[in-house]
Amino acid sequence: MVGSGKTSVAARVQDQPSRWGIVVVVAAHMSLALIAFCQSSGSVFYLSWRSEFDTNAKETAAISSIMTCVCSFSMFVGGVMIQRCGCKLVGIIGGVLTTLGMLGSVWVQNISQLYLTAVVTGVGLGMAKNTALVAVALHFKNGYTTANALACSGSGTGKMAAPPLIQILLDYFGLRGALLVTSAIVANMVVFGTLFRKPRTDRKSGLDHRSIDKLTERTDVDFQIVHANDAVEMALESESSSDDSDATMNHSETHTNIEEGQSNVSSTTHNTSFRAWKLKLNPIRKMWSGLGLGVFRKSYRFSMLCLLAFISAIPYYGAGLFIIPRAESIGVALSSAAFLLSLNGIGSLLGRLVNGLLISYNLSAEIVCSICAAGAGASVLLLNADNYVCLSVASFLLGLFTGVFYAVAIVLIRRYVGCRRFSVCLGIYYICVGLGGLFGPVAAGWVFDISNSYKTVFYALAGVDFICCILMFLFPVLKRVEPGIKDHQTNEVN
Secondary structure: OHHHHHHHHHHHHHHOOOOOHHHHHHHHHHHHHHHHHHHHHHHHHHHHHHHHHOOOHHHHHHHHHHHHHHHHHHHHHHHHHHHHHOHHHHHHHHHHHHHHHHHHHHHOOOHHHHHHHHHHHHHHHHHHHHHHHHHHHHHOOOOHHHHHHHHHHHHHHHHHHHHHHHHHHHHHHHHHHHHHHHHHHHOHHHHHHOOOOOOOOEOOOOEOHHHHHHHHHOHHHHHHHHHHHHHHHHHHHHHHHOOOOOHHHHHHHHHHHHHHHHHHHHHHHHHHHHHHHHHHHOHHHHHHHHOOHHHHHOOHHHHHHHHHHHHHHHHHHHHHHHHHHHHHHOOOOHHHHHHHHHHHHHHHHHHHHHHHHHHHOOOOHHHHHHHHHHHHHHHHHHOOOOOHHHHHHHHHHHHHHHHHHHHHHHHHHHHHHOOOOHHHHHHHHHHHHHHHHHHHHHHHHHHHHHHOOHHHHHHHHHHHHHHHHHHHHHHHHHHHHOOOOEEOOOOEEO
8 A cells, every 4th residue: 555655646747738838948948048048159250260360161160069969968068967966056157157158159269278178168068958857758758749849949049040140240259259149148057947847736635756766766675664563563563452362372473473574674774774885885886786787788779879969960960060061062152052051950840849749649659760861861862962952942942851860869768767867878879960960070081082972971971870760770689688777756667
């Protein structure tokens, strides 16, 4: 009865709709828009930085690479902090660090100092991004796919708004003035971070998600102790109600029941103490558990998803680097070639919006990801066309398919690991994305140096996308063989 009571409390709390959920979705959308705005600003400031510090192309391009890489890696740090401090505090810290990084860029005197401010900015962006995604997951059980789609579409909004707005700021205020205004714009992330408060609790029970976890973890121990106490009480009642002729026999049985009850309590206490002692004795296992890395041996599907994150990021970031040079190579003007990236941002916005609809129409998330990987590969192949219209369609479709893929992947992470481990696992996932983002441009550049052909680069990158599509078919097999993770909030094995 104890276990079932606690389970019903947990289920009642989880099924209760969140009144603050709509505010959280809007705040997450705007926060992700500002994050994408800040990340996209590097491509607009590129020529100004190169002229200001008199650096070559590789040194200047490293600014955006550092910011993107640090952002991906710091999402794991943000995930660990969210488990300790909650979304609200981590979101505020992320916004403050991002603002300080952008503000510090106003007064830098050389490219090395700009690298340092890019690191600070990247750390803040990663923490804020993890917070926004986790806050939406915590406030929605039903309708999460739609809520996640609306929130993730903020990335497309930021990508669309950044190029024209920052170019206007550069024209009116110059490089340092534009950086100053940009830092003021991204400072709104602090405001949105304050809106990521904890989900509302059941007022009657006074329990929140964290207390439910602790309550559920103690269920087995409490259940055994209660039964042990019941055995003692029953033994005492039988002693007082027995006849005098059976006093000796009942006295012996009473003591036997008492000893069994005490033995159960002692055994339970001993097992609990042994588990605690084992954790203290093995600090490596304690650290492994605290960082959430044990999820890899429990959820093979999450491990595969992380591998796919690395693989899919290689063609996405690699192809994006060569879209403008490819257009220029067939005689397209620079302004028209730059518009191809805006089309990519528009496609990303639409893709992140429609992913919830695709999943709702009786299509599994794994099938949607497989279709998107194949579509992204076909889009990269289309970049080999010697026609501006085809390049425009390819750039748009590449943004569309990758937008759907990464938004649906977030839904899959929550499904595979549950809400309790979501923040840390999301950080692990984006570390894999960051590694792919680092390796992709380098690999694409290496292929170009060998072949001296953009078409060869796009053929190779498209092949990587098709490999990703094929690997998606392993998910049903992995589901049957993996141990699975029990989500204490839903009491289900994922």
